[in-house]
Amino acid sequence: MDPQSTIILGKAIGAGLAMIGAAGGGIGIGLSVGGAVQAMGRNPDHTATIQTNMILGVAFAEAVAIYALVVSLIILFVLN
Template sequence: MEVDAARAIGAGLAMLGAIGPGIGIGLLVQGAMTAIGRNPDAAGQIQVNMILGIAFAEAVAIYALVVALVLAFVGIQ
């Protein structure tokens, strides 16, 4: 029972790793929106690059998520 509790707490703590990518994605989209506002014609290209940038930032959050998922759902004998 204590092990289960520790795993649940650990999974929750692991998701603290989503804070950084959250800030990063916010900044990225802010930059992209400003750019589109200044030059609406380049919206398509900016969007593609924005999505790629988001994918890189998001990868870090996904690492945290995978750690949390493994803690939560993989049985440890």
């Protein structure tokens, strides 16, 4: 196999593996939104507060997935 193809292969596999980290962010977002929706259903008066906190939590959970994205973008576009 010629070196260029090997490099591309390695990059693609590495970027794909790095994005596994996004699964954690997905699970976290799902849990927090699920909990928030339940809370809003039981207590509609506090929707605004719950929503704000939910968005904050979702943002923190998403940040982890974003780190994974950063790693895979670096592997794909910056590594030579």
